[in-house]
Amino acid sequence: MISFEEAYQRVMSHTFSFGMEHMDLLRSTNRVLAEDIFADRNFPPFNRSTKDGIAINSKGLEGGNLRFPVSGIIPAGTPPPLLKDTGACYEIMTGAVVPENADTIVMYEDLDLVDGYAVLKSLPEVGKNIHQEGSDKKSGNLLLSKNRKISGAEVGILAAVGKSQVLVHKNPVIATISTGNELVEINEIPEPHQIRQSNTASLRSLLLEENISAENLHVNDERGDILSSLELALKKNDVLLLSGGVSKGKFDFIPESLDKLGVKKVFHRVLQRPGKPFWFGLQEQHNTVVFSFPGNPVSTFANYHIYFRDWLYKSWGLDVPEFMLELGDSTVSHDKLTIFSNAKVQSENGIVKVFVIGGNGSGDLISLGKTDGFVRLDPGKGRLEKGTLVPFIPTRNLLNWNQ
Incomplete structure (x- = not known):
């Protein structure tokens, strides 16, 4: 079993371009x-008026003159006339080209139009209200x-x-794959011993946020079905996102199936919670990357954000965002495991803080509804007091926390 830091670095060392x-x-x-x-x-491609008003040449203000005859009107989208007479003006609309030989725009609010003349209420600031070309x-x-x-x-x-x-x-071609005889379709009424396929629905929704449409596949816990389904999926996709079948249960056939199909295991099992059984590998013949997440919903959800999203961004050439937030309350780290705790973000006196929130373990799907992200608690840190800066992995719109 490897540390979170080593697992993360191994994942990020296997990024690649999908083309353009x-x-x-x-x-x-x-x-x-x-x-x-x-x-x-x-x-802008020309000197443009930023206000509705009149265009004048400031020389016309000499001697305290505030009265300008109106030579015409310049709407936006028309070629500009020449202001021949510095003692005259043109009415001009916002966005219009400032006429040649004009250097100042006076807003309508600062003048009166009387009998064909614009009468200024006061001397304007020269050069005002012109967005200069370039x-x-x-x-x-x-x-x-x-x-x-x-x-x-x-x-x-x-x-x-x-x-x-x-x-x-290009976006990667991705398939989301769930395993387990206990899973039924979303629109089915489950038996008491069954549950609906929520993990792959969540993964596909997260991918849609990245403008990626993924194929979805469900396979029962049977060696033959798993092997044939994975073989076809490896040929068709750049990435497989699997949920379930990687723990130590007697029906967890994913690792052995991937091995038979020539998928090179980069690692299996990480010193972290949730998501300890995470399996990651590469099928070099098809250049397909395999993220095989544990089946508990919080584990799948957390590992998508901790590993896959950063891997995707780096593959696209994007900067991988890093967030450090203050703890709103004290908490305790684990001796050996990196802990990713559900967390809520709040602003206190203008300072964004993160609060660890409780849950019933990695199977507590409902806890994700009140989760803004995960606080990373590195092992061996003991008690972390309120105000300590900790890494934060947002699970909602990243722009909300880019502060």
């Missing part, structure tokens, strides 16, 4: 950008670096530079 593909921009949300994006023109980025500047998740913000930038097709990292 071009995708329609509006379908690229939550995919991972695989190319650097550069400005194809200045941003002040955000110059043509050719780097706008977005590759290896980042695409959100609505990135979509807007990509659209602005004309990227109707965007190069993204």
